[in-house]
Amino acid sequence: MALPRVNAVVVGSGAGGGVVACQLAEAGLSVVLLERGRWHSPFEERKDDLVNQRNSSLGVAYGPDEEKNPRVFVDLEGRERVVYPHQGEYQPNAACVGGGTFSYGGQAWRYMPQDFRMRSTYGALAGSTLDDWPISYDELEPWYEKAEYEIGVSGDVEPNVFKGPRKKPLPMPPMTPKSREYEILKPAALRLGLHPFDTPLLINSVPYNGRSACMRIRWCVGFGCETNAKNGTQNTVIPRALVTGNAWLRTECKVKEVLVDDRGRATGVAYFDENDRLQEQPADVVVVSGGATESARLLLLSKSRLHPNGLGNRHDWVGRNLNGHTYTGAVGFFEQEIYDDIGPGVCISVCDYNHGTPGLAGGGMLANEFIRLPYQFSNDQPPGTPSWGKAHKDFMRRYYRRNMMIQGPTQDIPTWDGRVELDPKVKDHWGTPVLRISGDKHAHTIEIGNRQAERAEAWLKEAGAILTYQRRAGRGVTGHQHQSGTCRMGNDPKTSVVDAACRIHDVPNVFVIDASVHVTNGGFNPVLTIFANAFRASDLLVKAWKGGGLKG
Amino acid sequence: MDDPYAVDRRGFLKTGAVAAAAATAVACGKPASRWRALTEEEAKTLAAACDQIVPPDQDPGAAEAGVVTFVDRQLATRQKKERPRWQAGLRGLDATARRRHGKPFVDLPFEVQTAVLQDVEKGAVDAADWSGVEPVAFFALLREHTMMGFYGDPRHGGNKDRVSWKMLGVPDPPIRGRLHETPAPRKG
Numbered sequence: 001m002a003l004p005r006v007n008a009v010v011v012g013s014g015a016g017g018g019v020v021a022c023q024l025a026e027a028g029l030s031v032v033l034l035e036r037g038r039w040h041s042p043f044e045e046r047k048d049d050l051v052n053q054r055n056s057s058l059g060v061a062y063g064p065d066e067e068k069n070p071r072v073f074v075d076l077e078g079r080e081r082v083v084y085p086h087q088g089e090y091q092p093n094a095a096c097v098g099g100g101t102f103s104y105g106g107q108a109w110r111y112m113p114q115d116f117r118m119r120s121t122y123g124a125l126a127g128s129t130l131d132d133w134p135i136s137y138d139e140l141e142p143w144y145e146k147a148e149y150e151i152g153v154s155g156d157v158e159p160n161v162f163k164g165p166r167k168k169p170l171p172m173p174p175m176t177p178k179s180r181e182y183e184i185l186k187p188a189a190l191r192l193g194l195h196p197f198d199t200p201l202l203i204n205s206v207p208y209n210g211r212s213a214c215m216r217i218r219w220c221v222g223f224g225c226e227t228n229a230k231n232g233t234q235n236t237v238i239p240r241a242l243v244t245g246n247a248w249l250r251t252e253c254k255v256k257e258v259l260v261d262d263r264g265r266a267t268g269v270a271y272f273d274e275n276d277r278l279q280e281q282p283a284d285v286v287v288v289s290g291g292a293t294e295s296a297r298l299l300l301l302s303k304s305r306l307h308p309n310g311l312g313n314r315h316d317w318v319g320r321n322l323n324g325h326t327y328t329g330a331v332g333f334f335e336q337e338i339y340d341d342i343g344p345g346v347c348i349s350v351c352d353y354n355h356g357t358p359g360l361a362g363g364g365m366l367a368n369e370f371i372r373l374p375y376q377f378s379n380d381q382p383p384g385t386p387s388w389g390k391a392h393k394d395f396m397r398r399y400y401r402r403n404m405m406i407q408g409p410t411q412d413i414p415t416w417d418g419r420v421e422l423d424p425k426v427k428d429h430w431g432t433p434v435l436r437i438s439g440d441k442h443a444h445t446i447e448i449g450n451r452q453a454e455r456a457e458a459w460l461k462e463a464g465a466i467l468t469y470q471r472r473a474g475r476g477v478t479g480h481q482h483q484s485g486t487c488r489m490g491n492d493p494k495t496s497v498v499d500a501a502c503r504i505h506d507v508p509n510v511f512v513i514d515a516s517v518h519v520t521n522g523g524f525n526p527v528l529t530i531f532a533n534a535f536r537a538s539d540l541l542v543k544a545w546k547g548g549g550l551k552g
Numbered sequence: 553m554d555d556p557y558a559v560d561r562r563g564f565l566k567t568g569a570v571a572a573a574a575a576t577a578v579a580c581g582k583p584a585s586r587w588r589a590l591t592e593e594e595a596k597t598l599a600a601a602c603d604q605i606v607p608p609d610q611d612p613g614a615a616e617a618g619v620v621t622f623v624d625r626q627l628a629t630r631q632k633k634e635r636p637r638w639q640a641g642l643r644g645l646d647a648t649a650r651r652r653h654g655k656p657f658v659d660l661p662f663e664v665q666t667a668v669l670q671d672v673e674k675g676a677v678d679a680a681d682w683s684g685v686e687p688v689a690f691f692a693l694l695r696e697h698t699m700m701g702f703y704g705d706p707r708h709g710g711n712k713d714r715v716s717w718k719m720l721g722v723p724d725p726p727i728r729g730r731l732h733e734t735p736a737p738r739k740g
Contacts, residue, residue, distance in 0.1 A: 050704045057700055058630050341723045375703040388605045388695050400720040
């Protein structure tokens with residue numbers, strides 16, 4: 001039986017959907033926000049170092065449910081196996097109110113102007129689907145600023161001479177006191193002629209927006225924040241949406257398909273509620289914000305007479321160009337103590353290597369790493385040294401407090417074969433086909449990633465490391481928390497899924513607003529770009545709504 | 553007594569007694585084990601094997617830190633699926649020890665155990681002794697679980713009294729936040 005009709009239904013409450021729900025509700029539209037996970041209280045965070053979103057050895061803390069949501073992973077030899085959310089091959093991202101933003105590390109990067117013009121800057125790389133975004137940095141700039149102020153960012157990016165133009169500084173200063181890593185790495189970077197600066201973070205360095213400042217604990221990335229100082233959609237835009245009185249948040253609701261009528265227009269969504277009952281939510285507008293893997297899946301599942309291959313999939317682009325980031329870097333070991341237990345860890349970065357290296361189509365940001373907990377560090381011994389026994393125990397005792405790691409996200413070169421599609425056999429708890437993940441990295445991504453590892457190692461050596469090793473790029477498709485690209489934004493309906501307003505080319509009232517639409521994913525953590533683009537796309541959607549073009 | 557992980561002793565004994573009674577009732581003649589997933593014999597082999605991964609020296613080794621409890625608890629709860637592989641691996645380890653030295657793994661001198669495990673890690677063992685799990689895969693499982701049990705959170709049954717965190721000098725208690733500059737003194 002159908003529920004009362006609303007103006008818009010938004011699927012997913014992460015960085016994309018949370019912002020959209022807020023902006024539409026504040027503009028006066030009635031909104032239902034559907035989230036497949038639960039609403040966790042940050043004050044109940046258990047700080048379990050084996051069960052969280054960073055290290056899920058014994059399970060994930062914030063979803064998706066381990067047993068109900070399998071996927072199929074196809075390895076480089078073509079062998080397939082069923083995988084679960086705690087495994088890396090699953091390409092997991094949290095499923096809860098706030099999505100990944102509830103437990104992320106919260107690096108708040110603007111992409112650089114070149115990141116929106118990768119094809120114009122570097123040409124069409126053979127074997128890639130490298131392309132330009134249909135929008136520029138300048139178009140997104142005001143929305144980056146809005147995201148920085150309304151979600152809340154601390155740091156100091158002024159010394160970053162490579163950044164795109166900006167009108168206002170960040171709303172919060174960097175955190176103090178500085179950690180020992182910062183005090184060592186900054187002068188080392190300056191000696192190398194680099195331009196180090198304080199990493200922008202979606203974490204309060206001072207009380208902001210009615211919540212307190214960070215208390216600098218070591219359990220940050222992958223965990224909820226018990227002081228609520230980490231800013232996600234769950235403690236910013238979603239509460240704002242709800243207080244308008246125009247929005248309803250329904251949790252543990254798993255959307256099955258976007259419903260489409262005979263004219264090819266969406267009429268709403270069908271979903272399973274928290275008791276696994278099938279519900280129908282009619283709406284004038286459907287916004288898909290499930291993250292790059294699940295958004296693509298929902299479009300592929302939504303088959304109808306006029307869209308027999310799924311929504312927006314007339315030219316087989318849905319699910320293609322899946323990429324997250326290839327993380328490479330280096331670990332350095334020191335004579336002196338480095339560990340000072342001042343979290344969150346990441347605090348100093350350089351953007352000298354994002355663009356401009358002859359022979360490389362891009363690069364990436366480098367920064368020091370979040371504090372690694374003891375179990376994580378037990379896998380960080382240099383290659384070729386004992387990984388167990390007395391020698392390993394000695395390594396742990398000697399170096400746990402005397403090491404640093406520098407790493408960063410290499411801008412992946414997208415490929416046609418890096419993809420998600422529907423698996424023909426395996427079904428989830430609700431009987432719906434699950435995702436099948438396959439593909440490899442573009443060879444040039446590996447080349448760039450390895451160069452980044454060399455650069456990270458050089459920085460650590462300059463900082464005085466007595467022993468270093470590189471963490472180089474491996475093969476295989478990337479996705480994970482930085483997943484993007486599967487519903488590409490573009491002006492040509494033949495080579496993209498949505499237009500520059502994030503509207504599906506041949507479906508007038510369905511939008512995809514999350515990292516799925518990223519044409520390329522920058523050499524940066526993508527979340528601020530997802531926020532910014534969601535603010536921008538919501539603005540366009542509201543204007544179209546007021547113009548009357550979206551009403552069914 | 554200020555230990556947040558401490559279990560009330562009387563409550564613990566009561567739970568233990570109930571669990572033991574229940575186990576006896578359903579085990580139907582199986583030898584009684586104080587473990588939830590492992591047999592006594594498997595637990596002994598595991599204790600010796602995990603002490604190879606993190607051996608005792610001036611600081612406690614894996615067995616003393618409770619890694620057997622950790623593995624047993626995981627195999628009874630979150631990682632039930634791994635139970636057949638674990639049990640097959642422990643059998644393979646023992647069979648390899650017997651084939652080479654005529655004794656079960658636990659009865660071998662420490663250095664001989666090390667040599668056996670080095671070969672298991674490389675897969676340089678007689679395949680006839682291994683079914684249900686590849687020796688290389690079993691070694692990876694043994695190492696991984698031992699590291700988790702030794703270095704991970706005590707709530708999962710290992711890292712008793714936070715021995716590994718004390719060994720590494722990780723500040724305690726785990727969540728200090730702004731107390732950074734004036735850590736509260738702790739016993740032990």
